[in-house]
Amino acid sequence: MPGFGASAGVTESSKSAFHLWQGFSIGAVIIGALVVVLMLWAIVRYRRKGDRIPEQHQYHLPLEVIYTVVPILIVFGLFAATLVVENKATANPKTNVVVNVNAFQWGWQFLYPGTNALVYGQTTQSPIMEIPVNTNVHINLTSTDVIHGFYVRAFNFSRYALPGVVNQFTIRAQSTGTFFGQCTQLCGLYHSLMFFRVKVVTPTQYAQWLSTFNNPADIAKAAAALATTNAELASGVASKTSYTKFGR
Numbered sequence: 731m732p733g734f735g736a737s738a739g740v741t742e743s744s745k746s747a748f749h750l751w752q753g754f755s756i757g758a759v760i761i762g763a764l765v766v767v768l769m770l771w772a773i774v775r776y777r778r779k780g781d782r783i784p785e786q787h788q789y790h791l792p793l794e795v796i797y798t799v800v801p802i803l804i805v806f807g808l809f810a811a812t813l814v815v816e817n818k819a820t821a822n823p824k825t826n827v828v829v830n831v832n833a834f835q836w837g838w839q840f841l842y843p844g845t846n847a848l849v850y851g852q853t854t855q856s857p858i859m860e861i862p863v864n865t866n867v868h869i870n871l872t873s874t875d876v877i878h879g880f881y882v883r884a885f886n887f888s889r890y891a892l893p894g895v896v897n898q899f900t901i902r903a904q905s906t907g908t909f910f911g912q913c914t915q916l917c918g919l920y921h922s923l924m925f926f927r928v929k930v931v932t933p934t935q936y937a938q939w940l941s942t943f944n945n946p947a948d949i950a951k952a953a954a955a956l957a958t959t960n961a962e963l964a965s966g967v968a969s970k971t972s973y974t975k976f977g978r
């Protein structure tokens with residue numbers, strides 16, 4: 731089936747959003763075709779054949795009821811389908827993997843509470859958020875300074891990163907690979923360089939990756955950063971303290 735310009739992506743919710751889009755598009759094509767056929771039929775069948783004024787009809791009650799009720803039913807159908815897909819996208823099931831994502835001018839910090847993993851990168855460093863495949867990953871998204879946008883095209887997903895607000899959502903990637911992400915809110919001078927990547931790996935690779943942070947230096951960095959993000963998440967008010975700029 732055609733994608734009508736969209737792609738299915740690699741997460742559960744990206745796929746359901748894609749299917750919704752396909753359904754809407756196919757519905758629009760069918761209704762559009764019906765309207766065109768009816769128009770052409772009326773134009774050709776009832777075209778002017780002479781100077782005689784044709785018989786005049788009005789108030790065809792059954793027909794009027796049908797063309798009032800059918801569109802209402804269609805709107806309800808579209809609404810119901812949207813509701814189902816949106817509920818899937820915003821569902822927050824219990825998860826074992828949590829990532830605290832902090833956007834800042836102009837980069838991203840990914841902190842994995844309960845582990846020593848901390849990834850920090852700005853502008854051209856394009857930090858990588860590593861997550862395991864086929865696993866629910868809970869994201870706590872916030873911003874340190876201004877409004878940013880967390881957007882991953884392959885996830886068909888975007889959320890504001892707002893200072894003072896923690897946006898929470900769950901992603902479940904179904905294929906491994908590295909996917910491109912970027913900030914989608916004009917947030918200042920280097921907004922155009924505010925990139926990141928999401929690397930989806932097998933659970934074994936993920937565990938291995940986490941273990942690379944088990945050294946005294948990284949443990950200390952993660953503990954320091956965790957104290958800051960925990961305070962932010964608890965208060966719901968983003969701290970103005972800029973994070974210690976350590977890269978990885």
Ligand SMILES: [Cu+2]
Binds near residue numbers: 836915924
């Ligand atoms: Cu930004």
